[in-house]
Amino acid sequence: MSRFAVLLFALLLSACGLKPLYSGGSQGAAGQLLGAVEVSAIPGKAGWLMRDSLLRRFGAVAEGQKRYRLDVELDDQITGFGVRRDDVVTRERRTLRARYKLVDLASDTVLIDATAGSDAGIDVVSSEYATVAAENTALERLSDIVADQIVARLAQQATASPQPK
Numbered sequence: 001m002s003r004f005a006v007l008l009f010a011l012l013l014s015a016c017g018l019k020p021l022y023s024g025g026s027q028g029a030a031g032q033l034l035g036a037v038e039v040s041a042i043p044g045k046a047g048w049l050m051r052d053s054l055l056r057r058f059g060a061v062a063e064g065q066k067r068y069r070l071d072v073e074l075d076d077q078i079t080g081f082g083v084r085r086d087d088v089v090t091r092e093r094r095t096l097r098a099r100y101k102l103v104d105l106a107s108d109t110v111l112i113d114a115t116a117g118s119d120a121g122i123d124v125v126s127s128e129y130a131t132v133a134a135e136n137t138a139l140e141r142l143s144d145i146v147a148d149q150i151v152a153r154l155a156q157q158a159t160a161s162p163q164p165k
Helices: 003-014 029-034 044-058 128-160
Strands: 037-039 068-083 089-104 109-123
Touching (some): 029 128, 037 044, 044 089, 044 128
Antiparallel strands (some): 089 109
16 A cells, blocks of 8 residues: 555544543543442352443442442343254353443432343354353353443443533
8 A cells, every 4th residue: 555545544444433432541531430339249150240241341349439330130031952863962051132321320210221132153062061151151151242332332331422420
């Protein structure tokens, strides 16, 4: 690519109006919102994994800096398909859906009420241990994927509109 083409591309990109989601680091709108969120307890193994994934992304929140609470309800399902002639399932789909609400602690108002989700395919093999291990690994991966979706949505909302003070 010629230097002229690179320069032209850079000028066009800067004129498109895009701005970084996490601009300003922890002092930017997204960083400040994410740094002030506490995550409510979520029941079950899937809940523990999801909460852990979210807490790793939000970081530690000091007691006096909690301005928001994230409430999450999970729907974790495993569905068998790919059935052989002898009615043995050969493939499963694990689906993890999360309905989450971001609540302002000062006014107890819901700022965001949305859903996120993903699914993963699992091969069912002759070893039950291997199948259970694959199901658990899928749940761990799905928890990370859904947590990333939630954090991205919260960061997007923080930069799209001013945060309530």
